[in-house]
Amino acid sequence: MSHRADARCLEGNTHERSIMTEKRTRVVVIGGGYAGTLAANHLRLRDDVDITLINPRPQFVERIRLHQLVADSGSATVDYATLLGEGIRLVVDAAERIDTASRTVALASGDTVAYDYLIYAVGSTGAVPADVPGAAEFAYPIAELEYAQRLRTALDELHADAPVTVVGAGLTGTETAAELAEQGRNVTLVCGGRLLPSLSQQGRRSAAKWLRKRGVKILEADVVTEVRQHAVVFADGAVRPSALTVWTAGFGVPDLAARSGLRTDAVGRLLTDETLTSVDDPRIVAAGDSASPSGVPLRMSCQSASQLGPQAANTVLSRIAGTEPAAMQYGFAGSNVSLGRRAAVIQFARQDDTAVRFYIPGRLGAAIKEAVCKGTVWGIRRESRKPGSSFWFKGGPRPEPNVTSTTSGPSTVTSRMRTVS
Numbered sequence: 001m002s003h004r005a006d007a008r009c010l011e012g013n014t015h016e017r018s019i020m021t022e023k024r025t026r027v028v029v030i031g032g033g034y035a036g037t038l039a040a041n042h043l044r045l046r047d048d049v050d051i052t053l054i055n056p057r058p059q060f061v062e063r064i065r066l067h068q069l070v071a072d073s074g075s076a077t078v079d080y081a082t083l084l085g086e087g088i089r090l091v092v093d094a095a096e097r098i099d100t101a102s103r104t105v106a107l108a109s110g111d112t113v114a115y116d117y118l119i120y121a122v123g124s125t126g127a128v129p130a131d132v133p134g135a136a137e138f139a140y141p142i143a144e145l146e147y148a149q150r151l152r153t154a155l156d157e158l159h160a161d162a163p164v165t166v167v168g169a170g171l172t173g174t175e176t177a178a179e180l181a182e183q184g185r186n187v188t189l190v191c192g193g194r195l196l197p198s199l200s201q202q203g204r205r206s207a208a209k210w211l212r213k214r215g216v217k218i219l220e221a222d223v224v225t226e227v228r229q230h231a232v233v234f235a236d237g238a239v240r241p242s243a244l245t246v247w248t249a250g251f252g253v254p255d256l257a258a259r260s261g262l263r264t265d266a267v268g269r270l271l272t273d274e275t276l277t278s279v280d281d282p283r284i285v286a287a288g289d290s291a292s293p294s295g296v297p298l299r300m301s302c303q304s305a306s307q308l309g310p311q312a313a314n315t316v317l318s319r320i321a322g323t324e325p326a327a328m329q330y331g332f333a334g335s336n337v338s339l340g341r342r343a344a345v346i347q348f349a350r351q352d353d354t355a356v357r358f359y360i361p362g363r364l365g366a367a368i369k370e371a372v373c374k375g376t377v378w379g380i381r382r383e384s385r386k387p388g389s390s391f392w393f394k395g396g397p398r399p400e401p402n403v404t405s406t407t408s409g410p411s412t413v414t415s416r417m418r419t420v421s
């Protein structure tokens with residue numbers, strides 16, 4: 001099932017290595033999340049590569065624990081010093097623009113960093129829709145560290161009985177609602193269609209039962225059309241009091257690729273071929289939530305970011321070695337939704353991410369979920385100590401790619417590709 005890197009292929013032959021000792025290759029990784037840190041560590045398979053990781057914060061953010069930070073049931077940051085392999089240079093700054101002509105990255109501080117190869121791993125952001133009146137002004141997103149911290153402060157100032165509305169009942173919204181309900185909060189979860197749509201009917205029923213038992217009002221079909229300071233308005237005109245509204249419906253991505261003149265999909269993810277190489281520039285490779293392989297992106301998840309990060313590094317290593325990069329592989333094992341600290345639903349899925357009936361609820365589910373969360377950080381540390389130890393699933397069938405790959409120049413895009421300028 002698992003797939004290990006062919007280190008010999010990636011290191012190239014002896015002759016080439018002797019040439020490479022004369023010139024070191026500079027690889028810059030933008031974004032120190034799950035994909036970026038794994039990619040940076042994996043690049044250490046070669047010792048003639050100078051690796052620079054650019055990230056705006058000095059600490060790694062465990063985004064999959066941000067709902068715990070909000071509810072004060074856990075922390076969500078880890079010191080990079082414990083995650084990054086020896087020799088990796090961490091630049092705490094934000095990339096403002098990638099200049100592909102001069103192969104430099106302009107930083108918010110005014111500095112620039114030069115690269116020979118670049119790994120684009122800027123992740124995703126919480127998106128509050130502009131077309132829902134009041135959402136940007138009054139709703140609290142959760143998907144980034146600063147948003148989660150702001151939300152926690154707001155909750156601290158709120159009376160324990162005050163009505164809290166969580167909009168969006170995907171994994172993030174449900175985990176947030178559950179965490180707050182376990183704290184005894186008065187929570188309404190607005191699903192806008194269906195609770196936990198990625199789960200099986202059985203898994204969904206189990207989660208709904210847990211939530212209802214803790215007093216969460218689940219409004220399954222209802223859609224929020226307006227957010228007010230102390231209320232939410234629904235599509236049917238109903239107005240419900242909401243002292244605090246959390247918005248988890250929808251993710252966006254940073255616009256760095258588009259700002260840098262690189263082609264993206266409609267959401268703004270960097271458009272790549274199946275080797276994760278930008279369709280515009282063979283020196284730029286993407287991974288994680290901000291990658292759109294063949295315009296058919298994977299579900300935004302730590303699970304896919306962790307599989308793509310090392311493979312993006314492999315593509316760079318192959319190019320350095322002068323060998324053909326491999327097409328990416330991935331597979332989903334399922335999805336895990338925590339329900340507070342003592343329960344969860346571990347939903348098993350086919351490798352194409354469609355749920356099967358089998359799921360594990362309750363305390364055993366919670367133990368598995370916690371092990372998965374710990375395992376992601378453990379996996380990054382292991383890659384830092386032992387580059388090449390990451391694995392990924394062989395994967396089921398990919399939807400037909402819309403992009404063809406080339407190692408010598410920009411890839412070509414077929415007419416079926418949707419792009420934004």
Ligand SMILES: Cc1cc2nc3c(=O)[nH]c(=O)nc-3n(C[C@H](O)[C@H](O)[C@H](O)COP(=O)(O)OP(=O)(O)OC[C@H]3O[C@@H](n4cnc5c(N)ncnc54)[C@H](O)[C@@H]3O)c2cc1C
Pocket residue numbers: 030031032033034035036054055056057061063064065066067093094095096121122123124142143144171172175254256287288289290300301302303304305336
């Ligand atoms: C509350 C919550 C719970 C979740 N639970 C799960 C779960 O249970 N399972 C699961 O699989 N997924 C879960 N996810 C989703 C998961 O966290 C993301 O899909 C995952 O973090 C993506 O990894 P990534 O490496 O692509 O990006 P990220 O982890 O987002 O990392 C990207 C990094 O790039 C940095 N960056 C952004 N812009 C720039 C720039 N211009 N210059 C430099 N650096 C930049 C960011 O600051 C960040 O550090 C959850 C998300 C949230 C918010």
